[in-house]
Amino acid sequence: MPRVWDVPVRDSTRVRDARVAAEGAAALAGLDQPRTAAAALVATELATNLLKHAEGGQVLIDVVPPPAPREGGEHAPVVQVAAVDHGPGITDVAAALRDGFSTTRSLGAGLGTCRRVADDFHLHSAPGRGTVALARIGAAGRRAGAVVREPVAPVRAGGINIPFGAADHSGDAWTWVRAGDRLTLMLADGLGHGPQASHASSAAVGTLRGAAHLPPSELLRRLDEALRGTRGAAVALAQLDLAAGRLRFCGVGNVGARLREGGTWRHLLSRPGIVGAHQPTTLPETQADWTADSLLILHSDGLPSRWIPPSDPDAHTADPAVTAAVTVRDTSSPARPVRDDTTVAVLTPTPVGRP
Numbered sequence: 001m002p003r004v005w006d007v008p009v010r011d012s013t014r015v016r017d018a019r020v021a022a023e024g025a026a027a028l029a030g031l032d033q034p035r036t037a038a039a040a041l042v043a044t045e046l047a048t049n050l051l052k053h054a055e056g057g058q059v060l061i062d063v064v065p066p067p068a069p070r071e072g073g074e075h076a077p078v079v080q081v082a083a084v085d086h087g088p089g090i091t092d093v094a095a096a097l098r099d100g101f102s103t104t105r106s107l108g109a110g111l112g113t114c115r116r117v118a119d120d121f122h123l124h125s126a127p128g129r130g131t132v133a134l135a136r137i138g139a140a141g142r143r144a145g146a147v148v149r150e151p152v153a154p155v156r157a158g159g160i161n162i163p164f165g166a167a168d169h170s171g172d173a174w175t176w177v178r179a180g181d182r183l184t185l186m187l188a189d190g191l192g193h194g195p196q197a198s199h200a201s202s203a204a205v206g207t208l209r210g211a212a213h214l215p216p217s218e219l220l221r222r223l224d225e226a227l228r229g230t231r232g233a234a235v236a237l238a239q240l241d242l243a244a245g246r247l248r249f250c251g252v253g254n255v256g257a258r259l260r261e262g263g264t265w266r267h268l269l270s271r272p273g274i275v276g277a278h279q280p281t282t283l284p285e286t287q288a289d290w291t292a293d294s295l296l297i298l299h300s301d302g303l304p305s306r307w308i309p310p311s312d313p314d315a316h317t318a319d320p321a322v323t324a325a326v327t328v329r330d331t332s333s334p335a336r337p338v339r340d341d342t343t344v345a346v347l348t349p350t351p352v353g354r355p
Contacts, residue, residue, distance in 0.1 A: 302342025
């Protein structure tokens with residue numbers, strides 16, 4: 001079952017909790033001592049920054065697939081540390097990443113340190129709306145000046161998973177799998193909350209990994225068989241044919257999907273039902289072209305029913321997990337926290353010139 005750490009940071013005592021959570025995630029991901037120390041340092045710095053600059057916020061720590069799906073079987077998971085706040089925001093993001101920059105008379109090395117020790121680090125801030133800082137730490141750190149010889153994946157996937165009531169396990173799960181030119185992004189929302197809901201969504205993840213060659217409608221039938229005996233789940237499947245540039249979507253239950261096409265957002269509709277219990281007999285697929293400015297968002301029902309997609313014109317070039325975190329941030333507030341297990345998974349093209 002996916003373990004997710006949701007650490008609300010309202011006072012200095014919670015900084016230690018963020019560090020301990022990062023160490024727990026590193027153990028789950030199988031990281032060695034140096035990379036575990038890097039994850040703990042990033043969590044400590046980001047939690048400390050929440051207190052210094054935003055009067056608190058939320059640190060979300062998870063073990064996730066790497067963001068650039070590459071062909072060739074299983075990939076080593078990475079620790080993802082995200083700090084989300086509804087504070088005043090950062091006016092000059094580039095300056096905030098430079099060592100020595102500070103607005104609180106500190107050394108000003110926190111964000112720069114995070115960027116150096118993490119495998120990748122991203123910062124998004126909007127004055128008046130808040131900030132998202134996100135880092136990933138894997139088994140082998142990025143070496144300065146290293147040449148990346150692996151071919152770059154044409155798309156990236158990322159997500160944010162928030163358990164309801166800061167529980168240890170979320171009933172939601174997301175993952176991606178690539179088989180040849182087919183890349184499949186899935187979001188599963190196990191019925192209800194807690195360990196049994198998590199068991200259902202975990203079963204969906206395990207089944208997808210062994211059936212990634214199937215089209216979405218057939219995948220859902222395979223998932224329906226696999227989830228019998230569990231509580232069942234709502235499931236959204238988006239499959240991209242990389243060679244043809246076509247996206248196919250099929251969903252069952254109370255999960256949502258939005259696709260940005262040419263600057264406008266399109267709803268991709270799921271059929272009523274429960275995978276593993278009451279799945280519909282017909283499963284039509286929605287198809288659409290996938291272009292250089294496309295952006296796909298899958299989400300569970302933890303988001304408000306009338307949530308507004310990100311309006312940033314360059315959202316398709318941002319890190320997908322950052323876009324997911326911004327979506328959650330902008331649809332919630334300290335006075336209106338998430339009301340259910342809440343997961344947002346995002347698929348974007350890889351910008352030209354980026355790894």
